[in-house]
Amino acid sequence: MYAVSGMRTFIKTLPARLGCHSSGTAHNPVxxxxxxxxxxxxxxxxxxxxxxxxxxxxxxxxxxRCGQHLQRRRRTAPLAAPLAFCISSAAFYLAALASxxxxxxxxxxxxxxxxxTGPMELMHEGWGEAGLLVGAVTIMAPxxxxxxxxxxxxxxxxxxxxxxxxGILIWYEKLxxxxxxxxxxxxxxxxxxxxxxxxxxxxxxxxxxxxxxMLTMAVSDSTLDxxxxxxxxxxxxxxxxxxxxxxxxxxxxxxxxGMPPVERLVACPSCGLVGEMEHPVSNLRCVGxxxxxxxxxxxxxxxxxxxxxxxxxxxxxxxIPANLYPVMTFMRMGGGSGHTIIEGALxxxxxxxxxxxxxxxxxxxxxxxxxxxxxxxxxxxxWRGSRRGLAQRTRxxxxxxxxxxxSMIDVFMISILVAVVRFNAMATVTANAGMVAFAAVVVLTxxxxxxxxxxxxxxxxxxxxxxxxxxxxxxxxxxDTDTDTAQGPSxxxxxxxxxxxxxxxxxxxxx
Numbered sequence: 001m002y003a004v005s006g007m008r009t010f011i012k013t014l015p016a017r018l019g020c021h022s023s024g025t026a027h028n029p030v031x032x033x034x035x036x037x038x039x040x041x042x043x044x045x046x047x048x049x050x051x052x053x054x055x056x057x058x059x060x061x062x063x064x065r066c067g068q069h070l071q072r073r074r075r076t077a078p079l080a081a082p083l084a085f086c087i088s089s090a091a092f093y094l095a096a097l098a099s100x101x102x103x104x105x106x107x108x109x110x111x112x113x114x115x116x117t118g119p120m121e122l123m124h125e126g127w128g129e130a131g132l133l134v135g136a137v138t139i140m141a142p143x144x145x146x147x148x149x150x151x152x153x154x155x156x157x158x159x160x161x162x163x164x165x166x167g168i169l170i171w172y173e174k175l176x177x178x179x180x181x182x183x184x185x186x187x188x189x190x191x192x193x194x195x196x197x198x199x200x201x202x203x204x205x206x207x208x209x210x211x212x213x214m215l216t217m218a219v220s221d222s223t224l225d226x227x228x229x230x231x232x233x234x235x236x237x238x239x240x241x242x243x244x245x246x247x248x249x250x251x252x253x254x255x256x257x258g259m260p261p262v263e264r265l266v267a268c269p270s271c272g273l274v275g276e277m278e279h280p281v282s283n284l285r286c287v288g289x290x291x292x293x294x295x296x297x298x299x300x301x302x303x304x305x306x307x308x309x310x311x312x313x314x315x316x317x318x319x320i321p322a323n324l325y326p327v328m329t330f331m332r333m334g335g336g337s338g339h340t341i342i343e344g345a346l347x348x349x350x351x352x353x354x355x356x357x358x359x360x361x362x363x364x365x366x367x368x369x370x371x372x373x374x375x376x377x378x379x380x381x382x383w384r385g386s387r388r389g390l391a392q393r394t395r396x397x398x399x400x401x402x403x404x405x406x407s408m409i410d411v412f413m414i415s416i417l418v419a420v421v422r423f424n425a426m427a428t429v430t431a432n433a434g435m436v437a438f439a440a441v442v443v444l445t446x447x448x449x450x451x452x453x454x455x456x457x458x459x460x461x462x463x464x465x466x467x468x469x470x471x472x473x474x475x476x477x478x479x480d481t482d483t484d485t486a487q488g489p490s491x492x493x494x495x496x497x498x499x500x501x502x503x504x505x506x507x508x509x510x511x
């Protein structure tokens with residue numbers, strides 16, 4: 001992924017503030033020789049180290065083993081294009097905050113709401129956790145994402161990336177998925193269809209502004225090339241180890257030295273810098289702090305299987321009451337009853353809104369269930385060291401990670417209905433405990449997906465070299481007796497031209 005044209009370094013530091021320990025024991029000996037391997041990149045989907053050449057505008061590099069996108073060069077201006085859409089996003093966001101979202105007229109009585117009304121009403125009814133969640137992902141997270149994007153683009157214009165810029169890039173990567181503007185648009189649409197049966201509804205300008213915000217933020221992310229920005233960040237060539245020794249870093253290119261043993265390679269999960277250690281890298285210990293971005297470097301996500309399993313168990317516990325208990329109560333003229341998620345989908349079906357009913361059923365019922373089942377299957381097959389369908393499982397993980405946020409449709413819909421339908425005895429919508437349980441399911445499954453490292457599936461199958469630790473003893477013993485499945489030499493990444501004008505395929509050199 002990185003065709004390094006100049007000197008690149010990989011520094012191993014073990015600061016106490018990152019919780020990294022090096023005692024000089026047999027399990028984690030003091031490293032006396034470090035070198036960076038230029039021209040290598042690790043696939044975040046399967047852990048394959050491969051050589052990616054310099055891409056031309058319009059070209060895309062993909063992993064030949066699992067199909068993961070590694071790097072893309074857009075034909076648009078690397079900074080001017082995302083900046084233009086980021087400015088548009090800020091304008092749409094500020095205008096949406098100052099505009100009305102929806103106006104409901106029930107027998108001459110009107111109520112107008114905005115983006116802030118829904119979270120405030122949920123907190124007023126005693127569902128503070130749900131109100132804070134809705135406010136965080138629809139109001140705070142978009143604002144933070146836009147602000148961080150401005151900071152990243154400003155840093156990208158500097159000849160050398162400022163010291164504060166790596167932290168901004170890391171936080172943007174972590175916080176951007178929490179901005180759920182696109183899901184909120186669908187929640188507005190579902191709420192609107194439910195309200196049209198009971199009263200006259202006027203859609204406010206905020207709906208159209210949020211739609212514009214969704215598009216501009218997506219295009220801003222798509223046109224941003226973080227790899228070009230990282231190349232502006234210098235790295236020192238010396239480092240001080242935890243025992244006080246100053247270590248000089250060697251700089252080599254994979255074309256000159258060949259492919260090192262895979263178990264001694266480690267890549268920064270944030271900026272992608274690849275380094276070779278003198279000894280096999282443990283999966284259970286922090287390697288140190290990346291000198292280019294400051295991110296703590298682990299060979300694999302720490303305690304991936306354990307954390308994923310814990311989140312899945314908690315999600316299953318909440319999934320049962322989320323579907324059994326009503327998520328909201330609709331009172332009209334003194335009468336009414338609670339509605340579960342399934343009842344809400346059936347109501348849309350009976351009203352003739354079949355596509356919308358299927359959308360709600362898929363996003364609120366099917367997606368959480370399939371997410372839990374898919375991740376549980378991945379965890380179990382990893383513990384067993386199974387080699388069946390590795391590429392398919394990796395693609396499935398990407399789908400699970402992508403669609404998980406869309407389950408928030410029902411939560412957003414309820415927050416809108418609670419805000420707009422407040423007419424005392426005439427018509428009132430209140431939230432119920434089922435909504436809080438369902439929101440917990442969505443959040444827990446998101447954490448489960450983000451905790452799972454798909455590379456360990458390939459590790460457990462023996463496809464990424466000799467295992468050191470981090471998996472059951474039976475799996476480690478199996479690979480100690482079967483070393484023929486090691487990764488071996490790196491492969492060239494597959495490169496292709498992006499639409500609309502195809503370009504010739506590029507064949508990088510074998511490492």
